Amino acid sequence: MSSGLMSYVWEGLGNTLLLTVFGALLGLVFAFIAGLGRSSERTWVRGIAMVYTEIFRGFPSLVLLFALIFIVPTFGYQLNPLFAGILALALNIGAYAAEVVRGAVKAVPPGQIEAAIALNFTPWQRLRKVVLPQAVVAMIPPFTNNLIELLKATSLVSLVYISDLTFSAQLIRASTGETALVFFGLLVGYGVIALFFTAIMKLLERMAARSLGRTVPSGLFGRKEVAA
Amino acid sequence: MSEPYSSPSSDVMIQFDRVVKKFGDHVVLRELDFSVKPGEFVTLIGPSGSGKTTILRLLMTLETADDGTIQVGGEYLSHMERGGKLVPADERHLRNQRKRIGMVFQQFNLFPNMKVLQNVTEAPVRALGLSKAEAEQRARELLEMVGLSDKIDAHPMQLSGGQQQRVAIARALAMRPQVLLLDEVTSALDPELVAGVLAVLKEIARTTDITFLCVTHEMQFAQDVSDRVMMFDQGQVIEDAPPEQLFTQPAHERTRSFLHAVIDRAV
Numbered sequence: 001m002s003s004g005l006m007s008y009v010w011e012g013l014g015n016t017l018l019l020t021v022f023g024a025l026l027g028l029v030f031a032f033i034a035g036l037g038r039s040s041e042r043t044w045v046r047g048i049a050m051v052y053t054e055i056f057r058g059f060p061s062l063v064l065l066f067a068l069i070f071i072v073p074t075f076g077y078q079l080n081p082l083f084a085g086i087l088a089l090a091l092n093i094g095a096y097a098a099e100v101v102r103g104a105v106k107a108v109p110p111g112q113i114e115a116a117i118a119l120n121f122t123p124w125q126r127l128r129k130v131v132l133p134q135a136v137v138a139m140i141p142p143f144t145n146n147l148i149e150l151l152k153a154t155s156l157v158s159l160v161y162i163s164d165l166t167f168s169a170q171l172i173r174a175s176t177g178e179t180a181l182v183f184f185g186l187l188v189g190y191g192v193i194a195l196f197f198t199a200i201m202k203l204l205e206r207m208a209a210r211s212l213g214r215t216v217p218s219g220l221f222g223r224k225e226v227a228a
Numbered sequence: 229m230s231e232p233y234s235s236p237s238s239d240v241m242i243q244f245d246r247v248v249k250k251f252g253d254h255v256v257l258r259e260l261d262f263s264v265k266p267g268e269f270v271t272l273i274g275p276s277g278s279g280k281t282t283i284l285r286l287l288m289t290l291e292t293a294d295d296g297t298i299q300v301g302g303e304y305l306s307h308m309e310r311g312g313k314l315v316p317a318d319e320r321h322l323r324n325q326r327k328r329i330g331m332v333f334q335q336f337n338l339f340p341n342m343k344v345l346q347n348v349t350e351a352p353v354r355a356l357g358l359s360k361a362e363a364e365q366r367a368r369e370l371l372e373m374v375g376l377s378d379k380i381d382a383h384p385m386q387l388s389g390g391q392q393q394r395v396a397i398a399r400a401l402a403m404r405p406q407v408l409l410l411d412e413v414t415s416a417l418d419p420e421l422v423a424g425v426l427a428v429l430k431e432i433a434r435t436t437d438i439t440f441l442c443v444t445h446e447m448q449f450a451q452d453v454s455d456r457v458m459m460f461d462q463g464q465v466i467e468d469a470p471p472e473q474l475f476t477q478p479a480h481e482r483t484r485s486f487l488h489a490v491i492d493r494a495v
Contacts, residue, residue: 115333
């Protein structure tokens with residue numbers, strides 16, 4: 001492959017990683033705000049958080065993206081396309097991940113919160129020092145799924161002419177005519193990136209488990225061996 | 229600080245005044261009255277589900293009474309005065325009240341995300357404003373007292389139930405409570421670990437002036453350590469006597485049949 005075509009690949013890879021990483025970080029912010037909001041004592045906070053999750057879980061990312069890129073400018077704002085991509089993906093994945101946050105927070109045993117009350121922690125300290133450190137450990141495996149979903153969803157941005165990996169592949173396909181080879185390579189590429197993110201998340205999972213004095217055994221059936 | 233209007237005399241630490249607690253239609257406490265003197269060790273016995281634990285949970289502000297008032301050390305626990313009327317307490321008032329009360333739970337409830345030492349230091353640092361060094365000093369002394377000096381750097385998950393419960397006792401004591409609530413603290417333990425936990429509690433009861441309110445099924449322990457035992461059934465205290473009297477010559481038929489069932493089972 002000529003160096004000209006390779007530069008498309010690098011640019012595409014860079015943008016795909018950028019969209020995934022920043023989409024995930026922004027999505028994490030949305031997920032925590034909405035997930036904790038849905039666990040709030042205040043009805044109106046729960047209401048806003050619920051509206052967010054229900055709406056953005058239901059919207060296809062692609063439609064959201066079209067809206068941000070083609071409709072928002074009619075109101076006089078021109079979003080940077082890459083930022084629009086990150087925002088659309090983050091709003092969508094954040095709504096999914098918010099449910100993960102809510103579930104994990106709810107799964108912390110009530111006895112933990114009662115002990116924190118008995119020790120006179122403020123509500124914020126209960127959340128920060130007791131609930132979240134335990135809940136985060138439970139969030140990581142489902143977050144891994146969300147992250148991989150996000151990675152795959154980034155390919156949508158090629159439809160609004162952002163030069164991600166898929167867009168670059170289309171360019172290369174158009175200039176070489178090697179349809180099968182290019183798409184096969186593209187699939188392998190996404191697969192390798194997904195493995196890379198999974199490995200990082202696995203590492204985080206181990207670190208988090210260690211903070212609770214647990215270990216995550218390796219291997220598919222590691223957990224069963226330990227339980228036996 | 230304003231005096232509460234039906235201020236009890238200074239020799240009352242805990243005062244329940246016509247306390248009612250319902251869960252749905254189920255009435256757990258029926259206008260419950262009782263009091264505990266400072267430094268007293270009072271044990272609540274009675275059948276499961278009779279509401280003994282609810283009494284402790286009300287005192288720890290984990291539940292709210294439906295009616296009546298509770299005072300601890302002469303101050304309303306979950307009420308406060310506003311314009312001459314009693315209104316439900318706000319979070320600030322509750323935090324002030326909780327300072328004086330500690331609780332040890334049946335399921336230990338150590339924080340798994342903190343090592344043993346931090347379990348004991350975290351609350352004094354956060355809630356009492358102790359320096360880290362002071363809190364660690366105190367935690368080391370307490371962990372030594374409960375016989376766990378060598379487990380300071382362990383995770384709670386790595387400890388036996390008995391060890392976890394002893395850490396939980398140290399953690400509660402680190403807050404220097406005036407009142408310590410013991411909620412079936414040995415019920416979740418393997419039988420051979422019970423004695424170690426009870427020995428620690430006896431030692432604390434003997435050497436401190438903490439007021440204890442204890443729910444237990446360990447009748448021998450209750451007899452050894454209590455100043456007073458209250459038999460509780462159907463939302464009411466039905467008998468209230470020193471242990472030597474209550475365990476040997478119970479006045480009430482219900483107490484007799486309960487003790488008979490519990491002690492027969494133990495034999």
